Amino acid sequence: MLEIRGIQAGYAGVSIIRDVSLDVHERQVVSLLGANGAGKSTLLKVVSGLLKADAGVVTFCGEDITNLRPDLIAERGLIQVPQGRRLFTRLSVIDNLLLGNSPRRARPQRNALLERVLTMFPILAERRSQLTGTLSGGQQQMVAIGRALMGAPRLLVLDEPSIGLSPSITQEVLDQLTTLNRSGLTVLLVEQNVAQALSVSNRGYILENGAIALDGEADALRRDERIRKAYLGV
Secondary structure, three states: OEEEEEEEEEEOOEEEEEEEEEEEOOOOEEEEEOOOOOOHHHHHHHHOOOOOOOEEEEEEOOEEOOOOOHHHHHHOOEEEEOOOOOOOOOOEHHHHHHHOOOOOOOHHHHHHHHHHHHHHOHHHHHOOOOEHHHOOHHHHHHHHHHHHHOOOOOEEEEEOOOOOOOHHHHHHHHHHHHHHHHOOOEEEEEEOOHHHHHHOOOEEEEEEOOEEEEEEEHHHHHHOHHHHHHOOOO
16 A cells, blocks of 8 residues: 655755665554654655655555645545644644545545544543543544544554553554554554554564664564564563
């Protein structure tokens, strides 16, 4: 579904990621892992059209989307949940969710998508009229994911969904991603929490200093001594 080949990108002439390549197959959960500053969010900005690539190609469902405008990428079904959630805190839960229904391909499904989101996150149904800024961090993350689902994604991209959340709430969010994946949604998950991310993934890539250092099936990575020592504290 998503092919990234030889991507190089950065800011003000300074390269942050170099010759990065990875694949996300349909109906998989793929994790992009690494320490803070490794270049994970920079790569996602390229994929979502928020940052122009200096070199390389991004292909989505067979179409070259390299440096395509973000709104046109979202129209094709590649939708990102940004780091830090980026919600409109003075709007209600329901208003934030409905803002995610902007892609033309998703608008005819608005009511069905909203029902699906509120069924998946019952607490949001209970607090649909509440100002989003008054919710807990975990509930706000649910709103951010729900807003993305309102765009009818084919590929859901999440940038550090565990930031600011307790381990138990993080696991709850990841469990919901597993449920979404089982329903047919493809997921690219960017995380610092290697253990929890690999627990819900089919495949993983380790990004170090702007380059892919290691990749493989999630189970194999969990058993890899290098991963266990560097990221799992074993």
